[in-house]
């Protein structure tokens with residue numbers, strides 16, 4: 338009988354069938370990676386959503402079998418392939434966000450997204466469907482205006498669903514981390530051991546009571562399992578890294594990180610995408626970094642920029658080293674376990 342590790346290597350969809358390469362901004366545009374929901378798809382999605390209400394299901398009760406339907410299966414098989422084997426992100430267009438309530442939209446979004454994985458908690462409050470809109474007094478990235486630095490989330494698939502755009506700006510920007518790794522290999526291979534070891538990561542107040550506010554072990558920036566490359570970075574400056582480590586970085590480490598950031602931020606690598614209402618983006622988070630540009634809000638708070646967010650963990654999960662389960666949750670899931678306090 339096969340052990341779970343053998344199943345990983347033989348049957349896990351995440352593993353490359355062909356050698357995967359990173360991409361530059363000039364290689365990628367929005368339309369070729371965008372899939373339009375047809376009227377037939379929408380009829381099915383709405384029917385399945387209505388059934389979840391008739392059955393009295395809560396959002397957390399909605400499972401893949403509730404949205405299992407042959408026509409959807411066919412559509413989602415191709416999007417799963419695009420996410421895992423191609424450039425690492427895909428957009429689905431056409432969710433009817435202006436004609437249904439937010440609760441209905443959340444049901445449709447969670448149901449459709451179940452083809453990519455199960456939603457996991459995004460904070461110690463246990464939120465499975467995050468809401469990105471500006472809230473006074475909340476400093477988290479999704480709840481304040483201003484640009485965000487390029488980073489990765491603690492999850493294998495990140496998704497956003499646009500309900501409303503800002504008056505201007507607010508584009509999502511993406512960079513192929515695999516390309517960053519390839520460039521470092523070619524131009525500064527002497528820095529690679531520093532990135533293979535990585536640095537301790539600040540847990541941003543989401544740690545358990547029995548944890549420090551930094552990971553106990555360094556989190557590698559570049560790592561590999563069964564030949565599958567994963568990249569994870571969530572710092573915006575050398576100074577923040579030094580602070581996170583709680584000690585002094587060596588000159589070579591500072592140089593290496595400064596160089597890494599210069600590659601990540603280069604215009605040749607970064608694409609920006611404006612999500613329109615009804616569009617959902619799915620990002621292969623350990624292969625593609627993301628951020629958001631600054632934006633101008635409407636004067637009417639009812640029309641503020643508003644996106645839903647999911648963190649999705651597939652079954653079987655992406656093969657990766659243990660340190661990439663950043664929060665080392667007791668549940669064994671990715672994301673951030675809910676804490677009862």
Ligand SMILES: [Fe+2]
Pocket residue numbers: 488489490627
């Ligand atoms: Fe993020």
